[in-house]
Amino acid sequence: MTATTPLGFGERARAALADPxxxxxxxxxxxGWPEARARAIARLPEFDALRDHGxxxxxxxxxxxDLYLERFEEAVRASGGEVHWARDAAEARRTILGICQRAGARTVTKSKSMIAEEIGLNDWLEANGVTPVETDLGEYIIQLAGQRPSHLVGPAVHMTREEITELFSRHHGTPPRERPEELVGEARKVLRQxxxxxxxxxxxxxxxxxxxxSVVTVTNEGNAELTHGLPKTQIVVASIEKIVPTMEEAFTLLRLLARSATGQEFSTYTTVVTGPRxxxxxxxxxxxxxxxxxxGRSAMVGGELRSMLRCIRCGACLNHCPVYLAVGGHAYGSVYVGPMGAVLSPVLYGIEQARPLPEASSFCGRCEEVCxxxxxxxxxxRYWREEAWRRRLAPPxxxxxMRLWRHLATRPKLYRAATAIAMRLLALLAGRxxxxxxxxxxxxxxxxxxxPAPEGATFMRLIGRRMR
Ligand code: SF4
Structure with missing residues (x-):
């Protein structure tokens, strides 16, 4: 997989805009998804109250x-399982590889996990002689294509059916399939084995x-269930903020998750696993x-970004973001994309690397409205934009x-004179x-x-005329 960083956002966004x-x-x-979400919400009058509860x-x-994590650890141990703490991606990768090696694993099946993407698990396993096989259809497609997911819920939404037909035919050595159900059938046959x-x-x-x-997973394909149930060793990789006190709170959040993601009332499969067999x-x-x-999450708990840890990865903010919908997920150069990625990526990569992402927003506020x-x-x-400014990361x-603007904006007389000249000049340059x-x-x-050229007068003057 080609390694990209958020720093090249501008270039990738331009290429994406030119890709029909x-x-x-x-x-x-x-x-699709925004309309399905709107229909699902219209059928649930208490949706807003549910959001407050969530x-x-x-x-x-x-x-x-801390309290809930300790309680979770005790409960996993009591059910016969083991909990491993990983401070960062490298520690998580080493821990997972160690478990695989002790199990003598040569092949592992994986169901969709953004945390596995975050820690770069597939490349690490492959480099150490363990073959990972993605079992979620979208993840399987992008694994064959050597790409990253471009969406939280639909990792391969950026690909057309023709591209998937060609990809399957090349990798499976089969004749090109035209119909989506034939493509799904082909993937199912390969993955069963x-x-x-x-x-x-x-x-x-x-x-x-x-x-x-317990661990709760939701899928629409049933692949997590087969990944849980068949191999002798199971590894769950999750970030610390996924914890909830009891099943009751999980079900409240599940009611929000499916509706916000795909407009379903509930995902097709919701599975609860507790300890080994x-x-x-x-x-x-x-x-x-x-x-x-x-x-980096425990540092977020006590800081300005704490509310980002509420995220349940539904993807609604992506589906309603005019920037994401114009450039797609790969332009972001990060595991996390769209508005939520613009907040999380600077935590993972550092604001020096991820500075273009919080800038890639019109601040229309749609993401907050649907979250x-x-x-x-x-x-x-905005927090990250200010942080980039404080660290002097913006180009000279x-x-x-900005300094010129501040100078003018804090001197009203000068501001009015300068903008009046500028407006007249622009109107002159534009001509008829x-x-x-x-x-x-x-x-x-x-x-x-x-x-579009101004009418030759400043906004203040136009408003003044109307108010008279
Ligand atoms: S930030 Fe909100 S809308 Fe976006 S993925 Fe997370 S929970 Fe969903």
């Missing part, structure tokens, strides 16, 4: 995170239940491990422009056409469209 196949794929998100649950957990061969199953977790030490269980692993990843746990995403992106031209095709320092705008 991607535009078609993104159009299907724009037309936010309260997550805030309560974050205020008592892989499930049987796997020595270890690795899953993520949607929720961790502190009271019982017991004597009278029909199936299940002999060994059960949970790897709990921090990777099921009411995360104030624009305010958090931008810093000069009423628009400018080019303007120094405004290339970002005029590169793709004309700049």
């Amino acid at each position: 196949g991607l535009a078609r794929a993104l159009l299907s998100i724009r037309r 936010r309260e649950i997550k805030d309560h957990v974050l205020a008592h995170l 892989r499930y049987l061969e796997a020595d270890v199953g690795i899953t993520g977790a949607n929720f961790l239940i502190a009271e019982s030490g 017991r004597e009278d269980d029909l199936d299940g692993p002999e060994a059960f491990h949970v790897v709990l990843l921090d990777n 099921p746990v009411r995360i104030p995403l624009p305010a958090l992106m 031209t931008a810093r000069f422009g 056409r009423g628009a400018l095709a080019r303007l120094p320092l405004a290339g970002g705008w005029t590169g793709t469209r004309d700049l």
